[in-house]
Amino acid sequence: MRATAWWHDLSGSAKFRLYSRVTFQAAIVVLVVALAIAADSVWSVLAIVIGGIAAMGAVEAQPDFATVPGVVARPWTLPVATATLIALWVSSGIVVRLATDEATDDGARTVGVSAALLALFSVIPFARHKWWILVGLSAATPLVVFAKSLSLGLEGAATLLLTGVFAIVLTRLTVWGLGVVDELERAKGVEAQLQVAEERLRFSRDLHDVVGRGFSAVAVKSELAVALSRAGDTDRAVAEMEEVRTLAVESMGQMRTLVRGYRNIDLRGEVAGARSLLSAAGCELVVEGDAAKVPTAFHEVAAWVVREGTTNIVEHSAATRATLTLGGSGMSLRNDRPQGTIGERSGLRGLEERLAAVGATLGIATTADGFILEIHWENQ
Incomplete structure (x- = not known):
């Protein structure tokens, strides 16, 4: 009853905002599960899960998805989440260069790609210079995690670029929709x-x-x-x-x-x-x-x-x-x-x-x- 009353007490814009936030979180969970299934080692699965938690924290800290305008997660959540994804991405590049066996190389490469993909859906679409960051990440990721394979690197860059464009467009459309709902709510008021x-x-x-x-x-x-x-x-x-x-x-x-x-x-x-x-x-x-x-x-x-x-x-x-x-x-x-x-x-x-x-x-x-x-x- 309390949960039902709480839901009914929310305004229309707050409900749509909450729905959008939960949808993004669910998409990240699905992405983490898919990437974890593709991983070959326990440590790479653990790294992907850590990246997923960081990505969910980054989405939670976005003001655009705040159920109550101006009330978001703790200020340090977004910087910590971003730093965690960067650390996983950089660490994967280091492991790729130091790896002596193919299994370790594949696991590190999976972690690096996962960190980049999670960043595309949780951090980059909300950044100020999102398009430049997308181009830079798409160009840099092959150099970091596909250092031993040029063909895989070019294919990965194209995939990241297209995925990033989709993620940014989808996110901005969602944010635009939230703005329209807010305007309608204000107009009703x-x-x-x-x-x-x-x-x-x-x-x-x-x-x-x-x-x-x-x-x-x-x-x-x-x-x-x-x-x-x-x-x-x-x-x-x-x-x-x-x-x-x-x-x-x-x-x-x-x-x-x-x-x-x-x-x-x-x-x-x-x-x-x-x-x-x-x-x-x-x-x-x-x-x-x-x-x-x-x-x-x-x-x-x-x-x-x-x-x-x-x-x-x-x-x-x-x-x-x-x-x-x-x-x-x-x-x-x-x-x-x-x-x-x-x-x-x-x-x-x-x-x-x-x-x-x-x-x-x-x-x-x-x-x-x-x-x-x-x-x-x-x-x-």
Whole structure:
């Protein structure tokens, strides 16, 4: 269970990296077994096994195959593994020159070729000047381990060169594939972060739109209640405070609904709410047209326009008259006596994003006498 959980916890790139590393290690094991079977003496088999262990250590130390990026085997692993393979290669050349019998000569030659082949699959493909090292090793190995046979030396050089080209191309393709997988993994991470950021932006925009009007209404009606109370009209003041309580409860319900992820909003209800809020703020709302004229696909966004536009009238004007026009191809909200500029915090930017999502456009015009909010969509 623990092993299964560990595997499932790995990312896609880590799994592919681990698979590539195990594949290379398995290839080295197969190569070592094949070379050991071809060896004629115990000491040459032992040398080949030592070379195989060194080659596996070299692969394990390669950063390209690290399951966790940046976490590889101990720093000394690769130098020690490389030095071991070089030592076996050089030692085989020395034994070939000192050997007095054919069996020893063959065993040394097998060890030397094995060290070169293991280096081709574990060290050279990851080196900086890999192609020059391959050419040098292919040319030098016949001189070292085939010193007594020129024909074998030329054949061995060609074999090493072709094998090395195959090993390097295979390794670089694998590393390239690992890079592609890493890029895809990073792209998935960035996409997830963007989705989270987009959802946070949506939630903050919706919270502003939902709670903003409620707070504006509470503030306006509270000020009205205070003024009525000071004027001695306690009955109307109490009525206004009752409405404040109702608005607060409604705002809390809307916020809970928003948190649950539902954003149902009714156009007719928003028009009625806008008329009530603006009336409390001393502004008369005139409605031209009817909500039924607005295409069904744009009912929700039109309701958000009414809500945000009403909030802006309360917060950014001293309006006494506002006009809401509803039609089949668009809508508008006009008010007199604007104060200052709307600015970015008004929620209009979020409103523009809502409109863009359904193919509608937002137009804003401000004059000394009035402010106009115009929305256009395709008649459906």
